[in-house]
Amino acid sequence: MKPILNNGKANLNINIEIIEPQKALYWIAFFAGFLIKLTYFNYSVGLNFGSILTSPNSRMFISTFFFLLLVAAIVFVLFNKKRYIALLVVDVLITILLVADILYFRYYRCPITLPVLAQISLVAPAGDSINVLLNPTDVILILEIPVLLRLLFLFRKSGVKSIPFPTRLVTGVLVAAISIGALRLFYKNSDIPMFNYDRNYVAKELGILYFHVHDVQAYVNENILTNKVLTKEDKQLIEEFYANKSKVPKTDNYHGIAQGKNLIMMQLESFQAFLLNREIDGREITPNLNKLLKESVFFENFHYQVGGGNTSDAEFLSNNSLYPAQQGAVYFRYPGNTYHSLPKLLKKQGYDTYVFHAYHPSFWNRANMYKAVGFDKFYSSGDFITPAEEIEGWGLGDKSFLLQSLEKIDKSKPFYSFMITLSSHYAYGSFEDNDEFDVGEYEGTTFGNYIKAAHYVDSAIGGFLEELKKQGLYDNTLLVFYGDHHAFPKDKSEDMQHFLGIDDSEFEWLKYQKVPLIIHYPGLKNGEVMDITGGQIDILPTVANLMGFEVPYAMGKDLLNSEEGYAILRGGSYITDSYIYISNLGEAFDKKTGRKLEEKEYEKDFERFEKELEVSDTILHKNAFKYKLNIN
Template identity: 45%
Template sequence: MDRLKNIINQRFNLAETLYWVLFIICLMLKCLYFQFTTRLNTDPYLSSVNITMLLSSFSILLIISSIIAFAFNKLRFAALFIINLILTVLLIADTNFFRYYYNLITIPVLFQLDIKLMSSVNESILSQFMIKDLIYLIDLPFMLMGVFLLSKNVRKIHISRRAYRSVALLVVGAVTFLSVFHTSNLNSFAYNNNYSAKSLGVFFSHYYNTKLLIEENLLEDDSFTQEDKDSIIALYESKESEKNVSDSRLTGIAKDKNLIVVQMEALQQFVINLKINSKEVTPNLNKLIGDSLYFDNVFYQVAGGNTSDAEFLTNNSLYPAKEGAIYHLYPENTYHSMANILKGKGYNTYSLHGFEKTFWNRNKMHMTLGFDRFFNEEDFVLDDFAGWEGQALSDSSFFRQSLDKIDTSKPFYSFFVTLSSHHPFTYFEDFDFDVGEFQGTYIGNYLKAANYLDKCIGEFIADLKKRGLYDNSLLVFYGDHSAVKKIEAEGLLQLLDMEYSEQEWMKLQKVPLIIHYPNQSKSEVISTIGGQIDILPTIANLMDFDAPYALGKDLLNHDDDKGYVILRDGSVITKDFIYFNDLREIYDFTDGKPLDLKLYSDKITSYINELSVSDIIITKDAFKHGFEK
């Protein structure tokens, strides 16, 4: 009898051990699937960063297991299953969110994802789900079956034995983690949430971001200190010293004229002058470029706020938040925005967007930014729909109705935000524009969406000319963010006949910036490297007003050789190099050859200091609490 009992116990112990092993292996495989299906990590699979991520993820799962082993006794199998289920749901959410926003879900992001926002973007996010993602769920039925079978014979384990098992798992996990933790570039974590996930795994990234949130919002002193003020002043002084006071190209050429800015949804630069079957994708924008200033080296700089970040960058010349959206996090701050500046000069200021006023918290934020009136979905006749699964007012109707809402009898600033070409682009699959072999594909649908947007822009320009506004206004058109995520890179590279590399992919992350000043007839291409943060200072030069708190540069009066753009993740692009903050690698901008990072480290540090100063300005509301230049 005792022998039989021992055999049963041995088999049960073996089954329990297998269950624990399966728990760790299954979650480990899910972690690896997330890291590589999102292309956060790439081949070669045995690279140092991938091995570090693998060991870190494994060690964190051991630490989680140690907590379960000590905290739960007879319910330990149920606890393992529930934790597995929770982490699986988190990974699925991360996967779909990452494919759309190229960022992990964080607590600030969850705060901004209210019901209305989620209901509006769910098509875009859910469209990222793929059949292969079912791999996340394959183990759950078997793990659940194991819970029922093992729970029938489960026995309590004495606390001393539980403690021994827990400590053993904890020690192995902690030692393994500490052995790889200090090999990561910890300084990059402050600028790039993705780097912590790429380097040490998705679970560590969630832990780190939560820890950082608690420290910054609950433990740190958020008062505006003299040290903060000194940091801001030092940056502004360094920027002022870089300016050449003799440079005044086109200064004041649009002084006292109307300002019309159009933010074009998901329009990337590669569609400009692109032809499919001998037909231009953007014929109207191409024609506009023919008598405008065209900036062909402008990169988007948005982060977790996506479209709203582009609005913020353009109107304030400050950087977006490192996670979440400023529109949700800091809507009551004081900003020296373009609308506020022009209001001080007697301009009427309008913002217009044919969607829900609460989306991205625009109803509050646009008021903060100084717009006299925000025309939204409630102010338009919803007579035509196009794009975004047919739930959005068409850009054609949006432009047609908008100009009637503006008092054009006196100087005005109008800020238009288009919508029809919003991801996903499946609405345009049957749109009458031949994309040849790309018909029915993601890239084909996007090209059709871009062509539709271009058609609407053409109608808008014709209306401006008809109303006498075209030659009495400064016109600014720019794209807000990417349309083609890395997961769709293969189709884009096929379209452009390119081979993938991190450097070439980075170069594709440009958006068109087109500026037409009154009575301009001669075109010019400006190739100074810059970003959306530079739009406000460039407009300020053309309209001859001061924007002393802008962190960007005037692209018309900046040395081409000194052009640069800083991305929110801490990466830097100049005419000489491309620096990837997550990789801690630097390459020649022209030929893509690797460079010695040590030779550029001081320059890169000075560049990304702008991110830190911008964060101080925003998080501590510096313009309201004691900062003046």
């Protein structure tokens, strides 16, 4: 074949470059290093497993290759003699993103998204958390960079030959066209609707780099290109959901039993349900909460439903009965929306509303969001006395925090106090030297430190309950305690699995991702255990029933009066009273036996629950509650 341009010199340069060992090795190191670490990401976080030759692993691997080919083509066109330096810069930048992905995924169980990256300085885990999240094998993420640097240094002697732009353009466009064609083919052969409701599915099928392109595209479409005005179709979608919801038959148990009474709701940091009624060598981990269970209603199948906002999402769910955002945190993305929240509903009835959290007010954009949902007063780190000896974990210990918070409440009129604990925040390193509770074989482990932290929080709650009794508030206040999210990333949960006697399967993991919901008020059946499946979105309607007011805009259900139990998780999985659907497997399993269900056994639920997430997303994105809706 005759050379196309420059009398054959351009083609000659390319051929020389290919046969020069150093240059060829550079390209091989770039592609091989990236393929290895991008594949490592998917496998190390548990998105993919099994042989790389099976589907969807092969699709992920091949699409990742073509994505890298596309990146290389762009670099080849844009940079001439500095193309190797440009490749190295691209390598370093993507590696930094990949490190952020792997840390974020291990804690939040999903890749990092553009909205989160925009606020990374406000939500990034602390140094001790990062150290715990890193694994020795993560060195794979940077292994090829020293090789590229060494080869780049050797190029200084031989030099990098120039290639005319027309030749680079023709070559780059051809390679890019092949790569884009292959990626589109893989995309079309994926379950495209799942892209909207399961972020992990995108990375599992097409690779983490494709995920980030999809994430940016979705963000631009949602926030720049999409009309945020509520359309007739949007309005109809929302109104039909609430109309159908109002037709669901229910009983009227305990309605208004706590009407006009105080409400204290406490969100417990990283507090999972398996802690309750458990012992280590005959010692109760949570003796105070165990005692409270005998005087309360306990929901034993209660699941957290948080997304990228984690703790802040739990707050949003419980106070608004809407699902968190599909990407990022509601607290950052929608603080200007109109909400029919618990604080606003109680303020209409003459209540004072307080929120307490002994951390920085800017964290999770709480200062702004609390105004949007209607809290009268927000007490944060600067509002508490914080002696050095009372610091536990991230700040003021919960023992002092709870008692100081109680002092700040005006008790001369009905109040709603929302308290968010902090001491048991991951990674629990501050409790390593705490000897108040002997964790036996788990001493010196992260799990052992967590047990110590949980025991400390339980002790703080015990002191708080005693103070309520002294002040005559215990029998005059509706008390609600619940956990916000998981205690451990899945790949750091070996000791937890050993403690519970479960295996490392996705089914067992999801089955045990429960947090406690404890509701106390005189007149409720003491010691009753409810087995209905629910989630944090159900707290508001359940509290509203007990306090005797209506919540027509709540998406959740009253757990004391519903016949059907379920919890939809933001990642696309869901749990019902009888089975668990695992989104990243695309399969459902019987809750008791683990039997894999046929699709026909759960497809109607899948469509209904997917529609529920769509309604919530529409409400958030279109600020639907700002408009007049026909909802009764």
